Amino acid sequence: MLFRQVYDHIMTRMERGEWNADDKLPSIRCLALELGVNRLTVFKAYQLLKQNGKAYVKEKSGYYVCPEGESQLGDRHDEQQMATSSAVQMNSKLSDIHQVTAAYRFSQAVIDPNLLPNLFLSEYVKKVFDIYPKLMGIYSTPQGDEELREVLSRYLMRHYRVHLHPSEVLITTGAQQAIDLLARIFIRPMDAILVERPTYSAALDIFRAQGARLIPVAFSPAGYDMDMVEMLMKQHRPRFFYMNPTFHNPTGYTLPTLQRKQLVELAERYRCVLIEDDAFHEMYFEERPPQPLFTYDTEGWAVYLRSFSKYVAPGLRICAVFGRQSVIGPLIAAKSLADNGNPLVTQKIFVHYFQSERMQQHLEKLRIALQIRRDIMEEELAAASIDWRWTTPKGGLNIWLRLPDTVSASELFDESIRQSISFVPGQICDPLHEMQSWIRLSYSLVNEEQLRVGVQRLADIAQRIQKR
Numbered sequence: 001m002l003f004r005q006v007y008d009h010i011m012t013r014m015e016r017g018e019w020n021a022d023d024k025l026p027s028i029r030c031l032a033l034e035l036g037v038n039r040l041t042v043f044k045a046y047q048l049l050k051q052n053g054k055a056y057v058k059e060k061s062g063y064y065v066c067p068e069g070e071s072q073l074g075d076r077h078d079e080q081q082m083a084t085s086s087a088v089q090m091n092s093k094l095s096d097i098h099q100v101t102a103a104y105r106f107s108q109a110v111i112d113p114n115l116l117p118n119l120f121l122s123e124y125v126k127k128v129f130d131i132y133p134k135l136m137g138i139y140s141t142p143q144g145d146e147e148l149r150e151v152l153s154r155y156l157m158r159h160y161r162v163h164l165h166p167s168e169v170l171i172t173t174g175a176q177q178a179i180d181l182l183a184r185i186f187i188r189p190m191d192a193i194l195v196e197r198p199t200y201s202a203a204l205d206i207f208r209a210q211g212a213r214l215i216p217v218a219f220s221p222a223g224y225d226m227d228m229v230e231m232l233m234k235q236h237r238p239r240f241f242y243m244n245p246t247f248h249n250p251t252g253y254t255l256p257t258l259q260r261k262q263l264v265e266l267a268e269r270y271r272c273v274l275i276e277d278d279a280f281h282e283m284y285f286e287e288r289p290p291q292p293l294f295t296y297d298t299e300g301w302a303v304y305l306r307s308f309s310k311y312v313a314p315g316l317r318i319c320a321v322f323g324r325q326s327v328i329g330p331l332i333a334a335k336s337l338a339d340n341g342n343p344l345v346t347q348k349i350f351v352h353y354f355q356s357e358r359m360q361q362h363l364e365k366l367r368i369a370l371q372i373r374r375d376i377m378e379e380e381l382a383a384a385s386i387d388w389r390w391t392t393p394k395g396g397l398n399i400w401l402r403l404p405d406t407v408s409a410s411e412l413f414d415e416s417i418r419q420s421i422s423f424v425p426g427q428i429c430d431p432l433h434e435m436q437s438w439i440r441l442s443y444s445l446v447n448e449e450q451l452r453v454g455v456q457r458l459a460d461i462a463q464r465i466q467k468r
């Protein structure tokens with residue numbers, strides 16, 4: 001599938017305006033040389049661009065960029081456009097799906113605001129302004145408030161016995177910004193990186209925008225195939241492996257402890273940075289998840305992203321990046337360029353709330369509420385007379401559902417949107433743009449009553465499609 005990545009790479013450069021309408025694209029030979037790939041790979045990518053109406057051929061001259069509006073869809077009949085509309089929607093990004101207004105929003109992996117400590121937080125807002133009367137008049141440092149970084153490094157010590165100096169912590173605007181900054185410092189066009197298959201789709205969009213060559217690593221309920229990971233590291237020498245090993249988005253799977261330890265060894269051996277995105281660690285149901293793999297790293301190959309946006313306050317957008325100086329140094333520079341640091345006010349509110357007893361009580365209640373919602377979703381899915389399958393998530397916010405072969409995800413998506421139900425099509429979580437038989441359903445945003453009704457309606461739609 002390398003040609004698919006070359007295709008994405010060319011599309012990204014077109015979107016950036018490097019090649020505009022009617023510009024000549026580089027010759028197959030030149031591009032193959034530039035990207036370090038085989039000529040046949042570039043040829044196949046050009047063929048696909050032509051087929052998709054993105055490029056045209058001038059005889060004996062080469063490939064040229066198609067002007068907008070003259071793509072393949074432009075010269076097809078309406079009827080054909082109707083037929084392709086679902087495919088177009090299925091390719092859209094996560095944020096596009098979130099724009100769709102729906103009564104039953106199973107597409108958003110965010111926690112129902114009614115389950116968050118809004119009232120308590122507003123008390124802390126007042127408290128913080130009493131403690132720091134000049135708070136609104138001061139910038140934070142780009143790296144983040146020192147008090148907060150000290151608290152977080154103590155937190156790491158207390159929970160995992162990992163010693164990290166506050167200078168090895170960076171505060172970012174959510175994990176999303178951390179992923180973006182890491183992509184900026186690590187990726188040059190066509191660099192290989194490993195990503196899970198499936199994975200968090202917004203991360204894929206970020207990596208593609210930097211021109212990365214995405215090498216997929218399948219993630220199953222048993223974890224990764226470690227021999228395969230080693231082979232990929234050996235063969236492609238990836239810059240990093242981006243992973244979300246605990247209550248993974250979208251699948252809910254968790255990587256076993258043994259594989260965590262093995263990965264750290266492989267990272268050292270093949271000099272591959274491990275980016276561990278751990279946004280859901282505290283959202284476990286029966287038992288605590290395994291330790292972050294970052295805690296097994298002694299040589300500095302792992303970077304740990306712990307976002308607190310989801311379960312503390314999405315409004316504060318606080319994420320901590322833990323890593324050694326070799327990574328944190330360049331990251332601080334990138335963060336300075338991006339925004340010169342998170343607002344001080346949100347960091348101070350967070351640090352006071354984070355250390356409070358109420359925070360612990362909130363977490364305990366939240367776990368129970370989320371488990372109840374997961375159970376309801378599972379009950380309703382099981383009650384439907386459809387042969388869909390899933391693995392029970394032991395934490396996190398999502399169920400990764402395999403549809404029966406008789407139900408097409410694109411048809412289900414179109415019909416569900418018409419009936420005000422949204423979900424995430426598996427295809428956008430797949431670095432290879434496949435996985436058409438999978439969908440992600442989030443149980444964390446809609447309330448219990450809506451969950452029952454929404455899943456029943458979704459099942460009715462699926463059943464009708466099945467009968468056609």
Ligand SMILES: Cc1ncc(COP(=O)(O)O)c(C=O)c1O
Nearest residue numbers: 174175176200244249279307309
């Ligand atoms: C795996 C993963 N990483 C990062 C993010 C973004 O997190 P934040 O809201 O902290 O930017 C999400 C949000 O859904 C996620 O699921």
